[in-house]
Amino acid sequence: DGGITQSPKYLFRKEGQNVTLSCEQNLNHDAMYWYRQDPGQGLRLIYYSQIVNDFQKGDIAEGYSVSREKKESFPLTVTSAQKNPTAFYLCASSTSNGSFYGYTFGSGTRLTVV
């Protein structure tokens, strides 16, 4: 079955540590997105990529980094510069040409600073 997989489901980070969240899709989608979700604040866009080897900052990119070396993969690194990283992180993908049918989301990664 086609879909989008995020791992791990739960992640714990120590102060000053970088961590990487995985996002893989087998939907043949060109575009991929990372969102952060905090209680009562909806979805905030961190980074997005519409094609391999290219990505753009979203609304809250500071303290995060991404790469897009393969069409299927869009990992997100939460760096030590992100002062308040505890949140629920969602990855999504979509087409970026022709017909648009919205996003497909992964099941999320909950990151907690310990």
Add this chain to the structure above:
Amino acid sequence: AQSVAQPEDQVNVAEGNPLTVKCTYSVSGNPYLFWYVQYPNRGLQFLLKYITGDNLVKGSYGFEAEFNKSQTSFHLKKPSALVSDSALYFCALYSGAGSYQLTFGKGTKLSVIP
């Protein structure tokens, strides 16, 4: 600029009663409109979309939504609420032009009371 508003942070409804979750939008051009549902600690799941055609759109789990161009609204409805419908609901908009990105509302928490 385009925007989506979900005027209610929370909606409470008794089981078996009809439910409505409101969404209004602002965009130049013809909108693509979506509803997604999120259960706790899960990703967003697609419910339904309006792109063109019939203003009444039917989706998953018995939900439907009516596109009203004059009122710029796309309210989500269900004739008879179930306790299992309790979740967070997001309305989203694509302008139909430019980058394939969705603009999300802040979400409405639906609680169905037994």
